[in-house]
Amino acid sequence: MFYFRQKIENIFSKRNSAWLHKGVELKQALFSGDAIKVQDLINDMLLNFVSIRDSAKESFYHAFLSGVLSMTIRSSENLKSDVESGEGYADLMYADEATERVVIIECKKVRAGETLTQICTKAL
Secondary structure, eight states, rough: HHHHHHHOOOOOOOOOOHHHHHHHHHHHHHHHHHHHHHHHHHHHHHTTOOOOOTTTTTTHHHHHHHHHHHHTTTTEEEEEEEEEETTEEEEEEEEEETTTTEEEEEOOOOOOOOHHHHHHHOOO
């Protein structure tokens, strides 16, 4: 358990300049609406972090993104997890009060027989 905790603390730390840089890039891509760059950055980070056994649960991605984005928070920003919104709870909500912009992230797993469009509609 100690090793795992130490690994997580090292990866999701502002001292880890490579991950901090990727996290800042991810935040910028999210706020600019660049879906392709968001996908590429997340895929790149996951290749260096995730095991195939971890990838089966939405909660894994939720925690992963929370860790990556939490490194990038500035004083005018706020990252919230499981925020009540509409008819449910948004997985992550990243708000920048200075620019009055918000990014809402909902993690969904596509199951057999479901399409991406169906999952996106459900998330919205």
